[in-house]
Amino acid sequence: MSQEPYGVVYEIKCIENNKRYFGKTSYKDPIKYIEGHFKAAFLNNRYKDKLLYRAIRKYGVNKFTYRIVGKCYSHKELSEAEIACMQIYDTVKSIYGYNVTCKRDGIDKNSDNYDQWLKKMSDVTKGSNNGMYGRKHSEKAKNKMSKNSIGIAAGNKNPMYDISMLERLINKHGEKEGKRKYKEWKIKQSKINRGKGNPMYGKKHSDKARRGMSDTKVLKNYVNKDQLEFLYKNNVPLRTICEIIGKGYKVIIHRLKYYNITGEN
16 A cells, blocks of 8 residues: 655746745645635735735736645655755745745745845734734634644644654754754753743642543553563563563663562563
């Protein structure tokens, strides 16, 4: 059975000036997602001043073509493919394209379009220009947004799927710089979650919640005693035991002590 693609990289091209825009999506119907740009260009919201949308309004929808450049099978591959397309066609330069960023995370401050984008985004979200200024979402709207967001970042669609923050920072900045940034991130997170910043500040878990957390922890760390004892007493290396049972080293060591399994290994 062939693997389902994670997402696609697409190109939107203006036939009037040959400027391009590259994007990515993991939407189930990528064509519908791409065509959504042409509708969104005429909506009065905070995205109306995107360079691509301004061009669509200026030249008209019929002056643009689009195509799927390629399929990708992971979040990382999708991001790298999108960046590669932008770099090949240099679309962050205003004379060649409508992309503002050529970075996987955040905005490229070296982009010709950066200052313009920054000012526009600031203007359209300030005070009364903000679409939600002086308003609140109704319960119906909140429930709808909640339902629509289900599954968007589930499983391998989550950019943090199967990767720790340390690994992510090392992949992005290199080992030395990544470890330094990881230490800074840990300190920052610690400060954020201290005292009143902690969401559980001044609160207590209910008995039901505590039982649920306890059950989850037990299930997560459960190891079959007979299987563990058999492997350990037959001198199977700890690394191999971890792989066979599917648990981490710390869990295996903890279970050995918990079950009072002794012997040489």
